[in-house]
Amino acid sequence: MVSRLLPQSPLRRKEILAAYLFLLPTLIGSAVFIVGPMFAALGLSVVQWNLLTPPQFAGLANYQKLLSDTRIDDIYLTTFKIALATMAIKLLLGLVLAVLLDQKLHRWLSGFFRLSFFFPYVVSVTAVALMWSFLMNKDLGLVNYLLGQIGIERIPWLNSSAWSPVAVVITDVWKELGFYVIVFLGGLQSIPSEFYDAAQVDGANRWQIFSRVTLPLLSPTILFLSVIGMIGSVQIFAQPQILTDGGPGDATRTIVMYIYEQGFRFFDMGYASTIALSLFVVIFILTLLQFRLSRRWVFYQ
Amino acid sequence: MTTSVYQDHVSATGAHVARKPWPWAKIASIVLLLVCAVIMIAPFLWIMQAAFSDAAAAYVLPPRLFPSEPTLANFQAVFDLVPYGSFILNSLFVATTITIGQLITCSMGAYAFARLEFPGKRILFVVLLATLMIPLQVTIVPQFILMRQAGLYNTHAAIILPALVSPFGIFLLRQYFMTIPTELEDAARIDGAGYFTIFWRIIVPLSAPALTTLGIVCFVYWWNEYFIPLIMINSPELQLLPVGLTLLRGRYSAGAVGNVAAGVTMAVIPVLIIFLFFQRHIIKSIATTGLKG
Numbered sequence: 210m211v212s213r214l215l216p217q218s219p220l221r222r223k224e225i226l227a228a229y230l231f232l233l234p235t236l237i238g239s240a241v242f243i244v245g246p247m248f249a250a251l252g253l254s255v256v257q258w259n260l261l262t263p264p265q266f267a268g269l270a271n272y273q274k275l276l277s278d279t280r281i282d283d284i285y286l287t288t289f290k291i292a293l294a295t296m297a298i299k300l301l302l303g304l305v306l307a308v309l310l311d312q313k314l315h316r317w318l319s320g321f322f323r324l325s326f327f328f329p330y331v332v333s334v335t336a337v338a339l340m341w342s343f344l345m346n347k348d349l350g351l352v353n354y355l356l357g358q359i360g361i362e363r364i365p366w367l368n369s370s371a372w373s374p375v376a377v378v379i380t381d382v383w384k385e386l387g388f389y390v391i392v393f394l395g396g397l398q399s400i401p402s403e404f405y406d407a408a409q410v411d412g413a414n415r416w417q418i419f420s421r422v423t424l425p426l427l428s429p430t431i432l433f434l435s436v437i438g439m440i441g442s443v444q445i446f447a448q449p450q451i452l453t454d455g456g457p458g459d460a461t462r463t464i465v466m467y468i469y470e471q472g473f474r475f476f477d478m479g480y481a482s483t484i485a486l487s488l489f490v491v492i493f494i495l496t497l498l499q500f501r502l503s504r505r506w507v508f509y510q
Numbered sequence: 511m512t513t514s515v516y517q518d519h520v521s522a523t524g525a526h527v528a529r530k531p532w533p534w535a536k537i538a539s540i541v542l543l544l545v546c547a548v549i550m551i552a553p554f555l556w557i558m559q560a561a562f563s564d565a566a567a568a569y570v571l572p573p574r575l576f577p578s579e580p581t582l583a584n585f586q587a588v589f590d591l592v593p594y595g596s597f598i599l600n601s602l603f604v605a606t607t608i609t610i611g612q613l614i615t616c617s618m619g620a621y622a623f624a625r626l627e628f629p630g631k632r633i634l635f636v637v638l639l640a641t642l643m644i645p646l647q648v649t650i651v652p653q654f655i656l657m658r659q660a661g662l663y664n665t666h667a668a669i670i671l672p673a674l675v676s677p678f679g680i681f682l683l684r685q686y687f688m689t690i691p692t693e694l695e696d697a698a699r700i701d702g703a704g705y706f707t708i709f710w711r712i713i714v715p716l717s718a719p720a721l722t723t724l725g726i727v728c729f730v731y732w733w734n735e736y737f738i739p740l741i742m743i744n745s746p747e748l749q750l751l752p753v754g755l756t757l758l759r760g761r762y763s764a765g766a767v768g769n770v771a772a773g774v775t776m777a778v779i780p781v782l783i784i785f786l787f788f789q790r791h792i793i794k795s796i797a798t799t800g801l802k803g
Contacts, residue, residue, distance in 0.1 A: 223705075224626055224628065227704075235677075245652070249655075253652065327793055328785060339770055343557070343569075489647075
């Protein structure tokens with residue numbers, strides 16, 4: 210093979226040159242738009258800059274601000290609450306629906322279910338959030354009308370600090386659930402039937418089969434979904450932005466909305482970068498934690 | 511709820527092939543699935559009836575499937591209020607350009623990582639994978655400043671250029687390229703084919719499934735992207751559809767329901783048609799990769 214030739218040989222040099230030419234667009238692109246900005250963000254976090262006046266070195270002022278900012282504690286808390294709620298519901302409901310779908314159904318019926326569950330996932334998040342902002346209108350919305358039919362009083366979905374996070378969670382679950390169902394379904398269908406046969410021979414009942422065979426074999430899928438689900442949910446932005454604009458007060462303001470507000474409404478480039486870096490650290494720690502904990506419950510075939 | 515799944519296995523044990531009782535568990539599970547399907551579909555039906563209703567009737571309760579006096583006024587209003595046609599064209603242009611660009615840059619990069627030996631290969635690959643960990647929010651502020659300095663703020667280039675590179679796409683394609691047997695390439699090399707010929711004539715044609723997957727995922731992602739155009743684009747006539755839709759609400763969200771509903775309907779219908787045609791492929795692509803630009 211070419212690769213085993215001496216480094217000095219012209220063939221080898223040709224291969225190296227070819228490799229770097231193939232990689233050229235990627236290398237330039239990632240240097241300019243990912244790696245460069247990553248370090249620039251670190252640099253920005255120690256300056257004060259509103260884009261109008263020249264940047265000024267500010268030492269650790271932005272980090273001090275981060276630590277003493279009373280809003281950011283609440284905003285992080287709101288973000289975690291929303292992220293945890295939507296993830297737990299999506300995992301649980303996604304698994305239940307996938308198990309229900311994983312049975313002999315008429316081709317059309319199962320096709321119809323897949324289609325209707327998955328379609329909201331490919332529709333833009335703006336369209337979804339706008340739709341739900343009407344459906345959850347307090348006086349005229351369909352949701353409160355239907356709840357009224359079973360005797361539940363009108364809920365101020367979008368203008369109370371207790372309910373607006375719930376509205377965000379509902380909208381997000383409704384949009385993303387289909388992805389979880391389809392991925393779980395793929396996981397279920399990749400479990401070899403021998404495992405079920407063996408369990409049957411041992412006289413296991415259906416619940417035992419589910420909890421002792423299906424769930425452990427599905428645990429890598431659960432880990433995959435909880436890792437990417439967590440990373441995505443912590444960065445939730447469009448749903449609260451469109452539904453409630455973070456309100457009332459900061460009741461639904463998520464951390465990415467806060468970065469957007471500081472950076473692109475107040476043009477505080479330094480502080481926006483500092484918050485973004487804190488988010489990076491948070492995501493990094495959460496991901497690490499999930500993989501650490503996964504050693505205890507994820508089972509690889 | 512989980513019981514119905516294994517029915518067939520259970521009934522397969524017995525010698526008694528007596529007539530099965532009514533499969534209650536199965537019926538219950540289908541009813542539950544139907545309820546969920548209705549919850550997923552109903553909002554779309556509601557928004558469509560609102561789009562065809564006049565202002566007074568959009569919110570009428572109890573809800574109806576068809577407005578009593580259907581009107582197209584809302585659709586007309588959408589085009590009067592905002593440059594809706596431009597939104598669609600802008601989104602098409604940006605999503606298509608990024609998709610084509612990513613297919614080119616990612617397949618080239620993936621080929622180098624899958625097939626060529628060069629100094630720094632390992633470290634470059636690790637660094638590229640590590641960039642997947644960096645959240646967009648960290649890089650977007652410097653990118654915004656960069657685009658302003660370069661005079662690209664409020665142009666489509668500000669969205670397209672950073673999106674032309676995708677470490678995720680490279681990783682996806684590299685995994686696929688590694689599964690292609692090398693015999694064909696060896697034969698081609700003996701015939702004197704260069705690296706580019708091998709890449710273009712052998713690797714790319716053999717990778718159609720992986721390239722389609724990346725193409726679908728990339729296009730859907732950028733067709734729906736909201737955060738980046740919100741930051742990089744300022745003029746309505748340059749805006750992309752997802753942000754454009756929100757402009758229909760007007761200041762203080764006071765826009766008429768029917769107008770927004772008509773805008774949303776027009777945004778959803780083409781997606782629905784394409785989805786119905788290619789649903790198998792779309793679902794498979796997105797389910798195997800997750801939706802990542």
